[in-house]
Amino acid sequence: MIWRYIAKHVAKVVLLGTLIGVSIYVTFVLLTKGMYVPAAMPLIGSVSIAYIFLTEKRYPLRWLVPGLIFLIVMVVYPIGYTVVSSFTNVGTGHMLAKDQAIDQLLDRSFAPADALSYTFTVFAKNANNDLALLLESGEERILYLHGEATAVAVDDPRLIDDDGDGEPDRFTDFARLSIPQIVPMLSTLETYRIEFESKTIGLESLTEFRTRTPTYVYDADAETMIDQQTGIVYTALEGIFTDQNGEEIYPGYKVKVGIRNYINLLTNPRIAGPFAMVFLWTFAFAFLTVLLNFGLGLSTAILLNDPYLRFRTLYRVVMIIPYAIPAFVTILVWRGMLNQHFGIINKMIVSSARMIDSAVNYIAVHGFNTTAVLFGDVSKIGWLADGTLAKISVLLVNLWLGYPYMMLICLGALQSIPKSLYEAARVDGASWWQQFRNITLPLLLMPLAPLLVGAFAFNFNNFTLIWLLTEGRPAIAGATTPAGQTDILLSYTYRLAFEGARGNQLGLAAAVATVIFVIIATISAINFRMTGALEELSKNV
Amino acid sequence: MYDRHTLGGSIWRHALILLLCAFSIFPVLWIASASFNATNNMGLQTLIPRHPTFAHYKELFTSDRYQFSMWLLNSLKITIIAATLTVMLAALGAYAFSRFRFKGRRAGLLGLLLIQMFPQVGAIVAIFLLVLSLGNIFPWAGLNTHTALIFVYLGGAMGFNTWLMKGYFDTIPRSLEESAKVDGATPFQAFFWIILPLARPILATIFVLSFISAYSELIIAQILLRSGTKFTLPVGMALLVSDQWSQRWGMFAAGALIAMIPFLIVFILAQRSLVSGLTRGSVKE
Numbered sequence: 001m002i003w004r005y006i007a008k009h010v011a012k013v014v015l016l017g018t019l020i021g022v023s024i025y026v027t028f029v030l031l032t033k034g035m036y037v038p039a040a041m042p043l044i045g046s047v048s049i050a051y052i053f054l055t056e057k058r059y060p061l062r063w064l065v066p067g068l069i070f071l072i073v074m075v076v077y078p079i080g081y082t083v084v085s086s087f088t089n090v091g092t093g094h095m096l097a098k099d100q101a102i103d104q105l106l107d108r109s110f111a112p113a114d115a116l117s118y119t120f121t122v123f124a125k126n127a128n129n130d131l132a133l134l135l136e137s138g139e140e141r142i143l144y145l146h147g148e149a150t151a152v153a154v155d156d157p158r159l160i161d162d163d164g165d166g167e168p169d170r171f172t173d174f175a176r177l178s179i180p181q182i183v184p185m186l187s188t189l190e191t192y193r194i195e196f197e198s199k200t201i202g203l204e205s206l207t208e209f210r211t212r213t214p215t216y217v218y219d220a221d222a223e224t225m226i227d228q229q230t231g232i233v234y235t236a237l238e239g240i241f242t243d244q245n246g247e248e249i250y251p252g253y254k255v256k257v258g259i260r261n262y263i264n265l266l267t268n269p270r271i272a273g274p275f276a277m278v279f280l281w282t283f284a285f286a287f288l289t290v291l292l293n294f295g296l297g298l299s300t301a302i303l304l305n306d307p308y309l310r311f312r313t314l315y316r317v318v319m320i321i322p323y324a325i326p327a328f329v330t331i332l333v334w335r336g337m338l339n340q341h342f343g344i345i346n347k348m349i350v351s352s353a354r355m356i357d358s359a360v361n362y363i364a365v366h367g368f369n370t371t372a373v374l375f376g377d378v379s380k381i382g383w384l385a386d387g388t389l390a391k392i393s394v395l396l397v398n399l400w401l402g403y404p405y406m407m408l409i410c411l412g413a414l415q416s417i418p419k420s421l422y423e424a425a426r427v428d429g430a431s432w433w434q435q436f437r438n439i440t441l442p443l444l445l446m447p448l449a450p451l452l453v454g455a456f457a458f459n460f461n462n463f464t465l466i467w468l469l470t471e472g473r474p475a476i477a478g479a480t481t482p483a484g485q486t487d488i489l490l491s492y493t494y495r496l497a498f499e500g501a502r503g504n505q506l507g508l509a510a511a512v513a514t515v516i517f518v519i520i521a522t523i524s525a526i527n528f529r530m531t532g533a534l535e536e537l538s539k540n541v
Numbered sequence: 542m543y544d545r546h547t548l549g550g551s552i553w554r555h556a557l558i559l560l561l562c563a564f565s566i567f568p569v570l571w572i573a574s575a576s577f578n579a580t581n582n583m584g585l586q587t588l589i590p591r592h593p594t595f596a597h598y599k600e601l602f603t604s605d606r607y608q609f610s611m612w613l614l615n616s617l618k619i620t621i622i623a624a625t626l627t628v629m630l631a632a633l634g635a636y637a638f639s640r641f642r643f644k645g646r647r648a649g650l651l652g653l654l655l656i657q658m659f660p661q662v663g664a665i666v667a668i669f670l671l672v673l674s675l676g677n678i679f680p681w682a683g684l685n686t687h688t689a690l691i692f693v694y695l696g697g698a699m700g701f702n703t704w705l706m707k708g709y710f711d712t713i714p715r716s717l718e719e720s721a722k723v724d725g726a727t728p729f730q731a732f733f734w735i736i737l738p739l740a741r742p743i744l745a746t747i748f749v750l751s752f753i754s755a756y757s758e759l760i761i762a763q764i765l766l767r768s769g770t771k772f773t774l775p776v777g778m779a780l781l782v783s784d785q786w787s788q789r790w791g792m793f794a795a796g797a798l799i800a801m802i803p804f805l806i807v808f809i810l811a812q813r814s815l816v817s818g819l820t821r822g823s824v825k826e
Contacts, residue, residue, distance in 0.1 A: 309554060
C-alpha cells in the first residue's frame, strides 16, 4: 500500500515536472521570436494544471482538464483569434508583427558608391559543404570560416601555395575552387554578411565582395523609413511603409484597422455586391434544403408508415442507402453524373428527347423536332456551369443526400402519435387532409422543430457539399474577391483565406467568419429556447 | 389515417415509391458499375459492364501518382484515434459533471453549451495560423501532420458529447459506485470498472457520431494536409477526380466503393448498439 502511494506520487511529480519543463521551453522559444503575449500562455496553463493536480480542493477539475485543454486551444482560442483578426489587415504582405517587419527591413543593405571592394577566393571541402573564404583589398586580408571573420597575414602557414605563383592553392585541407566551380555556390555566398571591424561585407558580383551599409534607417518617433540610397522617406501607413507616390516596401505588418473589413463588405462596390449575393444564397440554400428535404422526407414517411403497404421494410432499406454511405464520395459521383459533356444525366435527357421526338413523328407530324423546338438544344445542359442550374443542382443533390434522414426522424415521430386521435377525427368525419393538417403536422413539428433548426445550421456551413460539387462556381462576374454563384459564406471564407488571386485576405475572411458566428449563434440561441435546454439546466443541475 | 388500398391506390403508391427508390439507388449502381467497366472514360460507360473487369481496383492500389491505400489507412487511423480519444475525454468530463458537486459546475455546463453555438469550422483561418506556429515549436504537430489534425478534431470532444453522456450517467444509480467505494475503490476505479461498462451504449453512440463526422471531414483536413501521402480520403478522392472524367473515372469508382465500406460497417453496427437498452438488470430503484 505504502509503495503504491509513493509510486503514485512520484509519477505525478515526474509528469507535472515534465509538463512544466516543456512549457518553459515553449515559452522560451516564443520569447526568442518576440511573441511576448503568447509566450505567457503555456506557462500559465501548465502552472494551473499543476495546481489542479496537487490540491485536493480542485479534485473534480482533474477530470475536466484533458477535454478542456483541447476545447480551449482548438475551439475557444481560434474563434476568439478570428474575431480579433477581423479588425486587422492580416493577410499576404501583412503577416508579421510591426517590430518583426522593421527588423527585416533594417537587415537589408546595399553597397554605396564609396564602398571598399574585395577580391575573393573560395576554398571548399566535403563536397562543397564546408567553405572558407579569403577576401583581399590592398593590404587587408580577411579569412571567413564557419561564420567567423579574422585577419590573416600574407604568409599565414595555413594558406599553401603549391605551384609558387603567389596565389594560395589550398587552405589547410580545403581546396581552391575555380570560377566555374564558384558559380553554383553564388546563391549561398549571396547570403553571407561578413562582419569585420565594424564593416559589413557582402557579395556584389562574380568577382568581388563589397562593404555594405543598411538600406534603411528607421526613425521610431516619426515612424518613417529613410532609404539611404535614394533619400526617399517612407511613412508608416496602415501597416506598410509608403512614400509620397504610393510606392510601398514589403513586408508590411499587421495593424488594427477598426471596422474597415466590415465596411468593405457592406459598401465597397466590388466586394459588397458579391458578398450580398453569397450571403443571400447561403440563407436560401439552407432554408430551401430544409424545406425540400423535410417535404420529401415527410411524404415518404407517410407513405411507408402505411400498415397496408407491402414491402415496406425493403423500400425503407433502399431509401436509407444515400444516408448510409459517406457524402464525400456520392457528391463526387453526382458531380460526374451532372457533367455537361460526359455526364449520364445529359445522356438520359438526350435519349428521352429522341424517344419523344420519334413518338411525335410516328403519331402526328413527320420530320418535326418537338423537344428542340420546345426546349432548345438539350444535349449539353450546363448543370454545374450555369449559375441558376448550378443552384438547382446543389439543392437536388442535397435533397438526395438529406431526405433519408428526414424520413427516418419523421417515421419515428409518426409512430409516437396516438392512433386514437385519428379514430376520433374519423368519427367526426374529418377528411384525410384535415387529419394531416390538424393532427399529424402539429404533433410532428413540435418534437422535430429543433432538429429542423439543427439541419438549417448544419447546411448553413455545408462546405463539403459546395466544395465537392461546384467549388462555389460559376464565378460572379466583376467580383474582385473570389466569389462564385453557389458559394456559401463558409466556402467564401475559405477562398478569401486560401486561394485569393490577390494574395490571402485573412482579415476580410475573418470578418466573414465573424458574420457566420453571429448568425449561427443567434440560430442556436433560438434553438435552446425551443428545446428548453437552458431551463432544463437551471432545474436539473 | 390509413385505409385498405384499392387496386388503383396500390398501383400509384408502389409506382411513386419505386421511382424514389430508383432516384436513391441509381448513383450507387452507376458508380458500382463504373468500377467494373473496362473503360476509364465516364462518357463511354454502360450501366451493365460489357467486359467486367477488376483492373481499376488493381490500378488503384498500384498507381504511383495516387496513393489510395495510404489515404485509406490515414483516414482509418485518424478517425479511429480521434473517435476513441473523443469518447475518453467526453466520458471523463461527463462523469465529473454527473457525480461531483463543485463550484463552477453550472457555469461549466452552461459554458459548454454556449461554446457549441459557435461552429469550429468558422475559425479555419485561426486554426491554420495556430497549427503553423505550433509546427515551428513542435514539428511533429505542425502543418501536414496527422497529429495536428487529430488535435483539432479533439477540440469538439467536449460539448454536446459531454451533455449527452452526462444525461446518460445521471440515469445510472449511484448506489452501484457507492458499494464499490465501500469495498475500497477510488473514484477513478469506480468510474472505470463500474460506470463505463454500464454506459456502453452511449459510448458507442459517441464513438459512431465522432467516427462518421471525422471520416467525412473535408475543410480542416484540406487546409492542414499538404502532401499526397498524408491526405485523408475526402481530400484524396477530390484530387483523384479533379475533373478528369474521361481519364480516371473507373479508378475513382473503385476507390469510391472501397471508401464506402468502413462508413457502411460503422453505420450498420451503430443501428444495433443504439437500440439496446442498458441498466436493465443491474438495479431497480
